[in-house]
Amino acid sequence: MLKEEIPDKMEQKQLKKIDIIFGWDEKCTPIQVVEKTIKKTPESIILDMIDSGLKGRGGAGFPTGLKWKFARNEESDMKYVICNADEGEPGTFKDREILDKVSEKVFAGMAICGYVIGAREGYIYIRGEYNFMLTTLQKKIDIFNQQLQDLKVDFHVFLRSGSGAYVCGEESALFESMEGKRGEPRNKPPYPTVAGYNNKPTVINNVETLVYTSEICRMGPEQFKALGTNNSRGSKVFSVSGDTPIAGIYELELGMSLKAFVDDFGDGDTKSVQVGGASGYCVPRKKFNETIIGFEGIPTGGSMMIFNSSRSMYNVLHDYLEFFTEESCGQCTPCRIGCQQLLKGIEAVKKGERPPSYLDDLKKLTATMKIAAKCGLGQSVANPFTSIVDNFREEIIY
Amino acid sequence: MTNTEVLIHELVEKHGRTRNALMPVLQGVVTREKFLSEEAMIAIAHELDLSAADVYGTASFYTFLDIKPRGKNIIRVCKTISCHMQGKDAIIKAIEEHLMVKIGETSPNKKFTLLTANCLGWCHKGPVMLINDDVFPSITPEKAIEIIEEFAKKTN
Numbered sequence: 129m130l131k132e133e134i135p136d137k138m139e140q141k142q143l144k145k146i147d148i149i150f151g152w153d154e155k156c157t158p159i160q161v162v163e164k165t166i167k168k169t170p171e172s173i174i175l176d177m178i179d180s181g182l183k184g185r186g187g188a189g190f191p192t193g194l195k196w197k198f199a200r201n202e203e204s205d206m207k208y209v210i211c212n213a214d215e216g217e218p219g220t221f222k223d224r225e226i227l228d229k230v231s232e233k234v235f236a237g238m239a240i241c242g243y244v245i246g247a248r249e250g251y252i253y254i255r256g257e258y259n260f261m262l263t264t265l266q267k268k269i270d271i272f273n274q275q276l277q278d279l280k281v282d283f284h285v286f287l288r289s290g291s292g293a294y295v296c297g298e299e300s301a302l303f304e305s306m307e308g309k310r311g312e313p314r315n316k317p318p319y320p321t322v323a324g325y326n327n328k329p330t331v332i333n334n335v336e337t338l339v340y341t342s343e344i345c346r347m348g349p350e351q352f353k354a355l356g357t358n359n360s361r362g363s364k365v366f367s368v369s370g371d372t373p374i375a376g377i378y379e380l381e382l383g384m385s386l387k388a389f390v391d392d393f394g395d396g397d398t399k400s401v402q403v404g405g406a407s408g409y410c411v412p413r414k415k416f417n418e419t420i421i422g423f424e425g426i427p428t429g430g431s432m433m434i435f436n437s438s439r440s441m442y443n444v445l446h447d448y449l450e451f452f453t454e455e456s457c458g459q460c461t462p463c464r465i466g467c468q469q470l471l472k473g474i475e476a477v478k479k480g481e482r483p484p485s486y487l488d489d490l491k492k493l494t495a496t497m498k499i500a501a502k503c504g505l506g507q508s509v510a511n512p513f514t515s516i517v518d519n520f521r522e523e524i525i526y
Numbered sequence: 527m528t529n530t531e532v533l534i535h536e537l538v539e540k541h542g543r544t545r546n547a548l549m550p551v552l553q554g555v556v557t558r559e560k561f562l563s564e565e566a567m568i569a570i571a572h573e574l575d576l577s578a579a580d581v582y583g584t585a586s587f588y589t590f591l592d593i594k595p596r597g598k599n600i601i602r603v604c605k606t607i608s609c610h611m612q613g614k615d616a617i618i619k620a621i622e623e624h625l626m627v628k629i630g631e632t633s634p635n636k637k638f639t640l641l642t643a644n645c646l647g648w649c650h651k652g653p654v655m656l657i658n659d660d661v662f663p664s665i666t667p668e669k670a671i672e673i674i675e676e677f678a679k680k681t682n
Contacts, residue, residue: 215647216644216645216647217645218606218607218608218644218645218649219607219608219645219649220645220647220649221647221648221649221650224647255647256553256588256590257643257646257647257656257661258647259659260659260660260661262659288549288550289549289553290588290590291549291552291553291556291588291589291590291591292588292589292590292591292643293587293588293589294644294645305549306546306549307545307546308544308545308546308547308548308549308584309545309548309583309584310583310584310587311587311588312587326546367649367650368650369608369649369650369652370607370608370611370649371611375649375650375651376650377650406606406607431649433607433608433649439611443610444607447606447607447610448607451606451644451645454644455644457587
């Protein structure tokens, strides 16, 4: 028992392609998974989820089983399940593919979650940039809702769309948006499992997480647990873009080294990889070997952007900072002013209006933002900023 | 009642007379009219029993809920890093020259407004643009103009 609890820090996996998310089991379709699963008690489903080691696939990595357990333990007349499909992180495009190819698995995960926590309503909040999917998705939802009714399951899936605000991917901003307000993140606590949508207990899970929950119910936690490392169980869908001959969506076992990833996906001239999108970390070539993709190394919502030696890291950082400056909701000062000053700051250093040492002052500013910003957007700007400035300082200055 | 008021009334009937219906109602108006006029926002406020300032506050937060007059078709070219690396600048330049507008402007015949957008989620198939709700991945400057011309033919 004790031995199992000691995380194996050196555990590292080879790159292995997996086919759980997009696979289709004719003998056990998503609605049949729901039918089979609701014969179990909610408690035993929660135990399966905890046992599987599944952590949220949106980026933050909160243990899914615990989230469901917290929401189940709340007393309330109304509870909600929300599927976060507000995929907006630059370099991420997996959730659209999942909703396009295997949306029934997402609905099944929502219905199972509803059964576990005692919710009768589920909402999919999909970003406005994917409006072209709405009609098809609604048709699939209607069919699924009918199937649930035939099974006498008291759960209904609804569809909502966003209107082009990155910050609404932050869970509490998403609730605000659904409530018809500006998408400004709330203070936490209270957490969504206590007071989420309409201030009622809410489980909000990423699209991919919900698919894994239904897949764990289909195949049992053992098969899922056998994949990945002690800290990062299972597999994950990666969105690969940038300087690669094979850009696209790949499901890979967690725990591989970045070196193994670049060997397979790079173009032979890879200078750095941005792991986790604009809000993630830039890893330079010299650190590929020691960097593990997973919760023990660098966790990611799936975005893997590859840059080769023809790319200017100044331009990359400039792009990210422009992105954050525009997408900051403006509610808290550290993020609103901080993003603007970082952008102006690197421009000034580039033009020689400020000395190179000014970059260190800007790093202090990102450290302040990490502590003082209200939500993940402002807090995470430090990640790309420091990782790019530390590793490619010359490119930023000259 | 004006056309806009009729539309808003229908949307409210469909989505409900609560604050939670505000986003779907605003989105419904934008789908039809491309932007939210002062008249529309006041009418929505009346229907949902909110202050007009509240409606404006919500509307002005969201990039896709325009509060400025727009053309009949809205072009949004993705400008984020992957599309940048794959040549979004050439796409924007070609469209600007073809429509004789700058980013943010509407063509004189009011058929098109050209805007840029942050990551549209097609990083593996850039450059990409949206025209209204339709998505066009892996475009070239020539292809972009062809697509815009097709929209121009369909637009009165």
